[in-house]
Amino acid sequence: MSAAPHTLLKPVIVGAGPAGIRAAEALVAAGLRPVVIDEAARWGGQIYRQPPEGGFVRPKSALYGFEAGKADAVHRAMATIRDRVDYRPRTLAWNCEERALDLLCDGATEVLPFSHLILATGATDRVLPFPGWTTPGVFTLGGSQVALKFQGCAVGRRVTFLGTGPLLYLVAYQYLKAGVEVAGVFDTAPFDAQARAAAGMLRDPATLAKGLCYVGWLRAHGVTIRNNVRPVRVEGGERVEALVWTQDGREERTPCDAVAFGLGLRSETQLADLAGCRFRFDAMDRAWLPERDPAGRSSVAGVYLAGDGSGIAGADAAEAAGERAALALLEDAGLAFAHERAATLDHKLARIAAFRRALSAAFPFPDDWAGAIADDTMVCRCEGVTAGALRAVATTGQAREINRAKALTRAGMGRCQGRMCGAATTELLARALGTGPDGVGRLRAQPPIKPLPVAAEPASGGSAS
């Protein structure tokens, strides 16, 4: 590609988490002025989410634990370049069409053309339903963490933690540190999976040490930790009263007033879909993800992917991938390309990817869960679609893939448009059809990717440049 004058480039970054901020920093260093779109009021993303401005103040060490240093560095990086980016907080990118994004900010819409687009859209919790999961007091792990980091409150006084993945132990640890009673940590992964995977995780001893520290701290404070657990049901009507669970066939009941649960994360891929990116099935994430090369290039020229939004790899990888995608952008635009830095980042990303594979072996997805969901359990809570209704369209041959199941049952047709229930619907259909999650297709993204107020009006003054 031939060199373009800087002023003709209109790079846009979606997401101001670790990936988006490091991407912006690299573009600014090259003399560009990127637009940074973010839904949150303050930068940091989900992992390094900052509390509201002007409210209560808690030290970063309390908010982010061992990651306080990294959080602070990311926050400072953005503060440093603040005047050299067009930063748009509280702004939703709800559509991508013909090399322009549609934005929504304070009830006003705007069309923002881009020459290059870096999507750093992050992830949300991956959840599978179980009886009682819609009872008030049941939260996702990520949601429980946001409550603590952003609202400065806990989801309950006595909380059980259920699911698998590093976040399970991290959030339990953070709750314990915040003075909340942790009624138990119930991991769906078998203990020996973690023991076997430890060798692989030695690739990143610091991260492994932190994980072990969380577990150690929880144990030292008398917290019950169980492996190979499956939920039976949440008890309680107006509010959670207990979690009933089994371990190796034994049923137990743990009284609590809140449950935090999650089975790892799922990528937010809708904008990449609307941007026309080609997708591939990723067996480790059990999800369709936009294709990206090691530098973060998507299948669409000028569109780059970084961070958890195009495959779950965590915050450290997001920082490196954000910067790496920005370097790829600069190279493609014919600007100065930092070869050595790019090589360093490539090496780092490869190392994290290997660690991530070990992590996924340590916290395997409980692929028997979906098959065990009772027929009367709600799967799509927006539209009230049960597991039985989904199984019925699969087993009668009416739906052999997920979009047809959606059309016939409404699963994934409500406010969340499948962002919350899509993984569960996929797993459940795959089970019912006797295939894997790769065999049922993927939900097609439609604008708006999140609900759009009917009263939204185009912003006066047209699009900013």
Place this chain on the structure above:
Amino acid sequence: MREILDCDVAVVGGGIVGGSAALFLRRMGFSVTLLERDWCGAKASGVNFGGVRRQGRPLEQLPLSQRAHAIWGRLPELLGTDAEYIRSGHLKLARSEADLESLIAYRERSAGFGLDLEIVAGDEFRRRFPALGDRAVGGSLCPEDGHANPRLVSPAFARAAAAAGASVREQTPLDRVERDGDRFVLLSGEALEVRSRFLLNTAGAWSHRVADAFGEPVPLVSLHPNMAVTEPLPRFLDVNIGVEGGGVYGRQAPRGNMVVGGGRGFALDADRARPQRDAVLTLMRDAAELFPQIRHAHVIRCWTGVEGYTPDRNPIIGPSRTTPNLFHAFGFSGAGFQIGPGVGEALAELVRDGRSSAPLDAFRIDRFPPDTTATP
């Protein structure tokens, strides 16, 4: 090994027209094979607005539309589901005295067809339709028109045809079709060969490909009606709403979601389309103006589909002019949902009797000169 199916009738396209034709043919005793490239009822038949409306159609469509109306009344018997079909009434709004005059004129012209149109205006209009306030001077109500869930109705016709013994092949594209003596030969890849005496071309926006194969170019273009749906809202509207002169249309689904349409999306390629941003924003503004009840709601999804349009906006229905025993039914130009089952029944009659009991002259393919070029 290639599978060979021999049958009386091959149907290309499993939308509401092809699916209902297959069903009625089976009920007449013909053996039927239906080929659908995607899933039955997944294209325009399954993603349209869901209006089940006779009112406003050109008069030449009304006999078929009336027959379709009778079929819609038998959905539970025919399909085993009501598919959320409600005879709520269709109210066409007049936003000016001139528009009201035009509705009155349509009522007079269509008087012999049994639509039972009722003009409601002034104070009575505001009393009977308080949800619409003073945003119209009046309207024309067709009490037995209504709306339904297209995602459920259209696949159900093909499913009922299969249950009645039709061989319904989904994910089965038609790659080649030709005549072999008095038989049609249809090929899907190397895997399937269908041989039939009759061929029905009900392939929607892609029907021109089949017509082309028999030397019958048609001026068909693809357009993409733009639609949006809100989150569920408290019930405020029973009737299906249109506006004289076009523009926005809307209905409230049984679950409470408000479905609105207007404007056009754009093509991604020959098979896929997306809502267009300006059309979405215009639609939201117009819908909020007509239905203030949704002003504080959210749009949760926009969508469009791929629909075949003819230059005069009437469909092409009837025998091929080049090939005996080939019958076309396509080009419904955004208004095929209600009339679809009536067309399916007429096609079955054409196969059985060589003629349909409903007049089809206005829909002859030869009304377009063979060299007509397509323009949107």
